[in-house]
Amino acid sequence: MKLTGAFYSIYRNWLSRRLPAARSITLEQRRLFIFPTAAGFFFLATLLIMLLTAINYQNNMAYGLTFWLAMLFIVAVHFTHGNLLGLTMTAVAAEAVFAYQQSGFTLRLSGGGKRAGHYSVRLLWPDAEQVVDVGAGQGRTVTLHQAVGQRGYFLPPRLRIESVYPLGLLRCWSFAYFDCQALVYPQPLPAPDVLISVNEKGTLGTSDSSGLDDLAGFRAYQVGDSARHIDWRAWARGQALQTRLFSAPSREEHWLDWNDFDGGNTEQRLSWLCWRIIQLDASGDDYGLRLPNVEIPLAAGDRQREVTLRALALYDMQPPGTGYHL
Amino acid sequence: MTSSLLPRQALWWLIGSQLYVALPHFSRVPLWILAVYAGAALWRLQMYRHRADMPHKLVRLMLGLGLGGSVIVSYQTFVGLDPMVALLLVASALKGVESVRVKDGYVLVSLGLFIMTTQFLYDQQLPTMLYGVIGTLLLVISLIAINQRPGASLGRRECFLALRMLGLAMPMMVVLFVLFPRIDPLWSVPSKTQQGTTGMSDVLRPGDVTRLGRSSEVAFRVQFDGSIPPNRELYWRGMVLNQFDNRAWRTLEWKDHPAIERQLERPTLEGDSLHYHVIMEPSMQNWLYALPYAESDSRGVFETWDFRLAVAKPLESTFSYKVVSQQPTALQPVLSQWRRETELAFPPGLNPRTRAWVAEQLAAVEGVDDFILRVLRYFREQPFFYTLEPPAISDDDFVDQFIFNSRRGFCEHYAYSFVVIMRMAGIPSRIVGGYQGGEVNDVNNTLVVRQFDAHAWTEIWLENRGWVRVDPTAAVSPARIELGLESALAEEERFLTDSLLSAYRFRNVSIINWLRLRYDAAAWRWQSFIVGFDSGEQINLLKLWFGEIKVGWFVAALLGSWIAILGPLTWWMTRSRRSSDRLPTEKAFAALCRILARRGIDRQIGETPLHFLTRVEAQLAANDPLVIELEKLAVRLYAPVSGSIE
Numbered sequence: 024m025k026l027t028g029a030f031y032s033i034y035r036n037w038l039s040r041r042l043p044a045a046r047s048i049t050l051e052q053r054r055l056f057i058f059p060t061a062a063g064f065f066f067l068a069t070l071l072i073m074l075l076t077a078i079n080y081q082n083n084m085a086y087g088l089t090f091w092l093a094m095l096f097i098v099a100v101h102f103t104h105g106n107l108l109g110l111t112m113t114a115v116a117a118e119a120v121f122a123y124q125q126s127g128f129t130l131r132l133s134g135g136g137k138r139a140g141h142y143s144v145r146l147l148w149p150d151a152e153q154v155v156d157v158g159a160g161q162g163r164t165v166t167l168h169q170a171v172g173q174r175g176y177f178l179p180p181r182l183r184i185e186s187v188y189p190l191g192l193l194r195c196w197s198f199a200y201f202d203c204q205a206l207v208y209p210q211p212l213p214a215p216d217v218l219i220s221v222n223e224k225g226t227l228g229t230s231d232s233s234g235l236d237d238l239a240g241f242r243a244y245q246v247g248d249s250a251r252h253i254d255w256r257a258w259a260r261g262q263a264l265q266t267r268l269f270s271a272p273s274r275e276e277h278w279l280d281w282n283d284f285d286g287g288n289t290e291q292r293l294s295w296l297c298w299r300i301i302q303l304d305a306s307g308d309d310y311g312l313r314l315p316n317v318e319i320p321l322a323a324g325d326r327q328r329e330v331t332l333r334a335l336a337l338y339d340m341q342p343p344g345t346g347y348h349l
Numbered sequence: 350m351t352s353s354l355l356p357r358q359a360l361w362w363l364i365g366s367q368l369y370v371a372l373p374h375f376s377r378v379p380l381w382i383l384a385v386y387a388g389a390a391l392w393r394l395q396m397y398r399h400r401a402d403m404p405h406k407l408v409r410l411m412l413g414l415g416l417g418g419s420v421i422v423s424y425q426t427f428v429g430l431d432p433m434v435a436l437l438l439v440a441s442a443l444k445g446v447e448s449v450r451v452k453d454g455y456v457l458v459s460l461g462l463f464i465m466t467t468q469f470l471y472d473q474q475l476p477t478m479l480y481g482v483i484g485t486l487l488l489v490i491s492l493i494a495i496n497q498r499p500g501a502s503l504g505r506r507e508c509f510l511a512l513r514m515l516g517l518a519m520p521m522m523v524v525l526f527v528l529f530p531r532i533d534p535l536w537s538v539p540s541k542t543q544q545g546t547t548g549m550s551d552v553l554r555p556g557d558v559t560r561l562g563r564s565s566e567v568a569f570r571v572q573f574d575g576s577i578p579p580n581r582e583l584y585w586r587g588m589v590l591n592q593f594d595n596r597a598w599r600t601l602e603w604k605d606h607p608a609i610e611r612q613l614e615r616p617t618l619e620g621d622s623l624h625y626h627v628i629m630e631p632s633m634q635n636w637l638y639a640l641p642y643a644e645s646d647s648r649g650v651f652e653t654w655d656f657r658l659a660v661a662k663p664l665e666s667t668f669s670y671k672v673v674s675q676q677p678t679a680l681q682p683v684l685s686q687w688r689r690e691t692e693l694a695f696p697p698g699l700n701p702r703t704r705a706w707v708a709e710q711l712a713a714v715e716g717v718d719d720f721i722l723r724v725l726r727y728f729r730e731q732p733f734f735y736t737l738e739p740p741a742i743s744d745d746d747f748v749d750q751f752i753f754n755s756r757r758g759f760c761e762h763y764a765y766s767f768v769v770i771m772r773m774a775g776i777p778s779r780i781v782g783g784y785q786g787g788e789v790n791d792v793n794n795t796l797v798v799r800q801f802d803a804h805a806w807t808e809i810w811l812e813n814r815g816w817v818r819v820d821p822t823a824a825v826s827p828a829r830i831e832l833g834l835e836s837a838l839a840e841e842e843r844f845l846t847d848s849l850l851s852a853y854r855f856r857n858v859s860i861i862n863w864l865r866l867r868y869d870a871a872a873w874r875w876q877s878f879i880v881g882f883d884s885g886e887q888i889n890l891l892k893l894w895f896g897e898i899k900v901g902w903f904v905a906a907l908l909g910s911w912i913a914i915l916g917p918l919t920w921w922m923t924r925s926r927r928s929s930d931r932l933p934t935e936k937a938f939a940a941l942c943r944i945l946a947r948r949g950i951d952r953q954i955g956e957t958p959l960h961f962l963t964r965v966e967a968q969l970a971a972n973d974p975l976v977i978e979l980e981k982l983a984v985r986l987y988a989p990v991s992g993s994i995e
Contacts, residue, residue: 052923062455069459073466079534082666083526083880084469084478090525091485092462094518101915102514105922139922143498154498189510190489191455191496326963 038198046202047113049135050184054197057104063192066096096192103193106142106186109135110157114203115164117179119329119336121297122210125150125168128179128203133162143188148180174293174336176204208332214295215248215286241265249285276321277303277310279331293335300335304328314338353451358503359494363448363457364393366487367441370465373480377471378435379423382442385416389442396446403447413443434467454495461488473667473880474630475872486511517918524910528891528903531884547800548632549782551600553590555739555747558782559759561803562737562834565853567630568784568803569638570873571796574624578640580786581830584806584818585638585798587783589655593695596745598765598780606654607687613652616642616677616815623674628876632664638783638798640674641818647671648885656680656816669881679815684777692777692810695769702749703766707773717776717811721819724770728763728824732756735826735837760829761805763821768807777810781818786833792870799853801834938982945975959983 048054059067070093077085111133118127132155134140140159145152151167171177178200185196241254244264254265279299284292296312303310304327311321312331317338319331355363368386375383395401404412416439424432441460448457465484468477489511494503547564550557569585590598592605603611623640637650637658644652647670649660660668684692714720731752739758742750748769751762764780771778785804787796806820823830829837856862895902942952950968952961962976962983969976 062452065455065459069462073463075535076466076470078532079536080470080666081531081534081883082469082473083882084473084481085466086529087522087526087879088462088466088469088481088485090529091515091518091522094521094525095489095514097521097911097915098514098517098918101918101922102510108922142501143496156498156501188493188496189507189514190492191451192492 045200047111048199048201049111050107050109050197052108055104055107055195056197057100057193057195059192060187060194062187063096063194066092066192070096095190099190099192102189103187103195105139106188107144107184107195107197110141110144110184111135112182112184112199112201114201117177117203117205119206119208119332120171121208122171122174124171126171126177126205126207127166127168128201128205129164129166130201131162131164132157134158134160142186144184144186147183147185171205171207174207174209174290175340176337177207178204206333206336208336209290209293209297211298211301212291212294214284214298215245240268242268246286249283251283251285277308278313278321279303279310280313281315282313289339293338297332297335300328300331354449354499355451355454356494356497356499356501359454359491359497360397360448362487362491362494362503363454364390364445366484366491367445367457367461367464369487370461370468370484371438371441373468373472373477374434374438374464377431378438381419381423382435382438385439386442389446392446393448403449409443409447413440416443430467430470434464437464437467451495454491458488458492458495461491470666472631473876475868475875478875478879486515489515517914520914521911524907526882527887528907531882531887548634549587549784549803551588551590551634551636553598553761553765553780553782553805554596555742555758555762555765558761558803558805559737559739561800562759564800566800568632568798568800569627569629570869570876571628571787571798572626572794572873572877573796577789577794577796578623580833582640583786583796584640584781584804584820585784585787586641586643586657586781587638588634588636588781589657589808590780590782591655591692593769596747598768601691603653610685610687611654613654613656614681616656616680618642618675619678620676624671625674626669626671626877628667628669628873628881629664631666631668635659635661635663637668637670639672642677642680643672643674645670645672648883667876667880669877669883677815679813681810682813682815684810689777689810692779693772693775695772700746700748700769700773702746702753703770704773706752707770711774720774721771721776721809724767725819725821725824727752728767728821733758733763733825735759735822735829760822763825764805764807767819767821771807771809779808781806781808785820785830788833790866790869790873792866793873795870795873797869934982941975941979941982945979 070089073085073089073092076082077089113131113133114128115131116129118129120126130146132141132144134157140161141157143154144157145154146165146167148167148169150169153165153167155163155165157163167182169179182199182201183196184199185194187194241257242265244253244266248266252267254262254267257265279296281292281296284295287295300310300312304323307323309321309323310327310331312319312334314334317334319327319334322330368390371386392401392404396403417436420432420435420439421427424435426432427436437460441457441464444453444457444460448454461484465481465488469481490503490508493507493511497503497507547561547566548568549561588600591601592599625640627638629637637645637660639645639658642656643658645658650658650670651660653659658670658672681688710723711720714723734757736757737759739762740755742755744750748766751758751766761780768778768780782803782805784798784802785806786802787798789796804822806818806822808816808818810816820830826837853865856865895906945952945965948969950965962979965979966976
């Protein structure tokens with residue numbers, strides 16, 4: 024269904040108006056499309072041959088069988104359509120992941136009727152495909168995985184729901200845009216190891232608050248080292264660039280400061296911070312995060328990890344959009 | 350989608366339904382095709398057990414070409430229904446071997462449907478219809494099996510689904526069946542072969558009718574408007590055999606007649622007329638059976654110069670016609686010179702003893718009537734036997750052998766001898782072939798005439814009276830004419846030996862007979878209303894309903910009936926799947942979320958219920974009833990369940 028240029032964009036606009044995004048989508052009459060499959064056309068061709076046989080041999084039983092099967096095809100339109108009709112899909116959860124990973128979107132499918140189920144329902148995303156049966160009066164949970172992009176909110180692509188059940192002669196399908204966004208954390212990148220988490224307990228962060236403690240030594244400058252830790256005096260003397268190293272703090276409290284990571288651009292800094300958070304979370308220590316305009320106090324545990332990573336993910340981002348930008 | 354593999358249970362349904370639809374054809378295809386089927390099934394089984402691989406594409410191509418060629422070689426042609434059926438069967442067997450994908454499944458189902466259709470071309474009787482209905486059901490279940498989720502099981506639900514869909518399609522099928530215009534064949538189709546059809550032929554040799562005495566197959570069924578005439582009057586005339594040639598009696602065809610003799614001389618009629626409706630099984634012959642003197646206004650039926658009914662083409666399928674029979678005052682009271690010579694011709698050198706005997710009798714009698722009575726008396730008084738097991742007479746002088754030596758014969762032996770004697774005596778005469786009698790079914794007042802009712806008698810031409818029927822068999826065995834063949838052959842075991850399992854054999858068991866008569870009545874209805882439904886009947890029926898036939902009426906009736914059936918179906922489907930009846934747990938969860946939103950705790954986009962729970966817990970007390978309820982629902986609803994993954 025590759026339509027070109029303007030025509031395709033008209034089609035997409037029409038589709039998004041017809042099928043607006045929502046948390047929970049019930050496949051109603053107007054959302055469903057139906058058309059014969061290749062097998063359906065093959066079946067109709069067989070019926071044509073059978074009809075010609077009936078006419079040429081003037082055979083009433085052959086007429087009868089042909090008409091019976093032709094009407095079965097029409098009944099199948101209703102049954103194929105009915106197989107998706109009333110199916111409710113609710114976006115339950117979108118797994119928060121790091122950039123460029125696979126996020127799992129959990130959908131809750133529930134049947135529309137007490138007596139009739141939904142069988143061989145195929146859920147299709149570019150990266151994922153699943154076939155599920157939803158029995159009469161039952162519900163089931165399905166997780167579909169999809170690769171996400173950069174940090175921020177990830178809108179899952181248009182989900183195609185289709186089924187050829189019961190006879191495979193017709194395909195009924197619909198599209199669903201789920202208003203269910205996955206939070207995407209920055210891609211963790213190993214932070215330059217010279218940077219020491221600084222003990223700042225009780226004091227508000229200032230630009231010169233770090234690096235004044237025990238100087239432990241020097242090492243050659245590496246790309247990404249903070250400019251504030253470079254031994255400028257030595258450089259002024261004509262020596263090579265050197266970075267000052269500080270001893271590790273004895274207390275288990277760490278502040279991650281945006282300003283300590285000024286050796287890269289915004290995304291790099293976020294990636295390094297992200298990496299540090301993962302490390303600190305694994306160590307079990309308390310940590311806090313300082314970003315321009317945001318400060319997250321010292322804490323530990325899953326909740327702290329999530330709050331800090333969320334802050335990184337949404338740093339300098341527009342609030343999440345309400346709709347799809349197709 | 351088309352590349353996905355066939356589910357396992359679908360494969361078994363497909364192969365089973367293929368065998369089912371092919372089964373009735375097995376009796377009429379060469380034996381080696383059965384071997385192909387067996388081989389294909391075995392190979393598929395080994396493939397299933399991973400003991401064999403699918404044959405290479407080239408091997409399959411070679412097999413297909415080779416077996417297709419074999420069909421053509423064994424039938425000498427590829428035109429015609431029989432070779433076509435054989436090719437279809439070979440194709441279905443080979444397709445069965447290579448079927449691994451879903452799209453192969455559709456091809457198999459289509460092949461199966463077409464094989465079933467070809468079965469109908471051979472036979473449109475009630476059992477074939479029932480067999481076909483079950484076959485259709487099996488093929489539809491196979492289609493459902495193909496489309497099931499891999500790993501799903503096929504059970505009662507799927508079978509009922511197939512039944513329901515076919516059931517809903519049926520009323521619309523009936524409408525289409527009645528309304529679809531019955532047009533003439535678009536092109537002439539290859540004929541069926543005569544192979545396997547029992548019945549009278551237009552060449553009669555001693556022994557031909559005898560063979561039919563062993564079969565209880567139905568030849569035709571008759572329904573009379575009034576009461577059924579007694580058995581002795583039911584002489585169903587089929588063909589007239591007037592030429593003796595090379596030890597056999599033959600019918601003179603239309604082209605053998607001089608132009609002037611091809612005209613039908615309509616006799617004057619007297620007495621009451623009989624109205625009846627005949628449905629003939631396929632005979633592969635072009636003549637019809639009727640009581641003399643018969644006239645018919647059914648489509649395609651014409652009357653011949655020798656007062657028979659016939660159609661233009663051999664009957665390859667069931668044929669239905671209506672007849673009016675009435676007694677003629679005289680059939681062909683004036684005989685033309687050509688006709689007289691034809692009906693007297695007999696090779697002069699044959700049967701010298703008979704010729705001498707005829708001359709001797711003629712000298713002693715006074716007039717033609719006396720001579721005929723004398724000959725019949727000879728048959729009655731001499732030790733002649735009526736039997737289904739006559740000794741074979743291979744002599745050219747058949748009549749000499751029969752009337753003086755063996756004296757054991759079936760109806761055609763007597764008719765043959767009688768006509769020869771008459772012709773030797775200068776009386777124009779001929780053999781008439783057809784059926785005599787029939788079994789009355791009281792359930793629906795029909796008469797069933799079977800192959801064993803086949804009979805041969807004679808017609809002699811008498812001055813002023815025209816053609817008169819004389820049945821020499823009646824002289825030998827009056828019971829045959831009064832009561833039927835079975836009574837006449839009470840002591841013989843050969844009767845019906847070809848129909849071992851026929852219900853007719855067990856008609857002395859009262860329950861079987863009760864069922865048999867009711868079945869025959871149903872078969873009559875089936876044959877007369879469904880199989881015999883043609884454009885004439887269609888026009889009559891539509892005129893009865895609509896007064897006159899307009900295209901607009903046609904379309905309106907068709908669409909109207911569809912809407913009448915599909916409308917309620919749509920309504921019912923939409924209603925039964927309305928989303929309002931969602932699961933109670935889900936409704937409760939949604940309601941709880943709304944309550945919490947009013948308290949200022951919104952569930953965020955993409956937030957897992959468990960995460961939401963922790964947030965709610967943080968804001969309300971852990972023992973808050975809302976929190977406890979939420980925890981219960983969240984766990985019940987959204988406990989991590991993995992969806993099935995292909």
